Amino acid sequence: MIWSVYTENRLGLQFDPRTKIIMLILCVISATIAPSLLYESVLIFAVTVFGCASGKVRRSLFCAAFYGAFYMLTKFVISLEKGTLYTVFTSWLGLFYTVYPCAFLASIILSTTKVSEFLTATSKAHIPNKVVIPLAVMLRYIPTVCEDWGYIKDAMRLRDVTPSLFGFLKNPAMAVECLYVPLLMTASNTADELSAAALTRGIENPTPRTCLIEVRFRGRDWIATVLAVCVLVLGFIWERIV
Template sequence: MSRDASVQKSFGLQFDPRAKIIILILCVISATIASSLLYESLLVLAIALFGCASGKVRRSLFCAAFYGAFYMLTLFVMSLEKGAFYTVFTSWLGLFYAVYPCAFLASVILSTTRVNEFLTAMNKAHIPNHVVIPLAVMLRYIPSVREDWAYIKDAMRLRDVTPSFLGFLRNPAMTVECLYVPLLMTASNAADELSAAAVTRGIENPKPRTSLLQIRFRGRDWIAVVLAACVLILGFCWGRIV
């Protein structure tokens, strides 16, 4: 067993990538049918528990705390008299509460799923390559762009350019030149390099893949999927219960 695999197994439970995809689909449906902020909060709490079980405790607690702060802000704004600010905030409110749980869960899944695990699981599920290959490249593409983003911010600080919204307002031309232009160039180059690397490693090979990893549904996967389905069923019945 490699060192990375042993480190990954020592922190948190390892869920099957197929179970993660099923949970993500159920989460999208749950966020879509959410009829109250209380149910949305329950959904975010369930995602936070899943993230903690997966080993992403700090990320899960931070995202849950951010949602809690935004929830309190929402209650405060809803108590105000209707006006221009109220109208603008409530129109943006629905989009935030529909997207945030899905983005929260997707960040946990992306940070806990390796490309080789994903490819092995998709091959076992008999998913076509023209669906698997773009998703596999995406899994490797996001960490690569994030790493380039950190390098660009360090280079900006050397030129006394602040990579923040206030820095953009203070000097928008320099911020665009030092941040967005290099980021777009590195993102384009990273996409080409990752695609070439995937083809070189035989990702288009139609024969079944061999893997040293044991990718299979375990009891924890079934429990997580059943709990996600229960949250979805609760969303359908929420109006009758509350």
């Protein structure tokens, strides 16, 4: 009964948090060594498949479509071979293609991983609390700040302050005062509150943790890990086979 109530709103396959951490590390390495834009597209495709399998179909397809549009723009700019647009664009092109796959995968992990599952998995992996506690706070920090950002935008719309680039250009002082200052204050308070909440819930308790969900490696976890390793190996041998 508890299991059904806990999982009834969870869509897609549930992967072990340790699998997600391993995949994120492999994704960072793959994005760093990416030998070409075509390989980068393969990496994005792999992340998209993982996101769809995890139940985040809309987000995954949107991020993949955004990457596709940016990929076409990149091809167009590279075809220019010279000019101001080419110089400005290529200066940060490498940074985007290195960060985007990692950010894409991280967003899926953050939205599909519960803190209790993460803590149970890291406890089984015997990871020190000095590493676990900051990561556990981070899992709740980013979604909480995004939620607060939505509340701030709604409040500012009532005061006729548009939370957009146009509104910032129209009245930058008002935008900073009414949007970004409250966001910074909220972000600072949220970090303290989440840390206190984690300690209150016994995050430093030395006894073994329990969880409603059985956290263990399943067949899907091994398959996902092997495929991630294959994508990484493909990056090392890409120039030999293409």
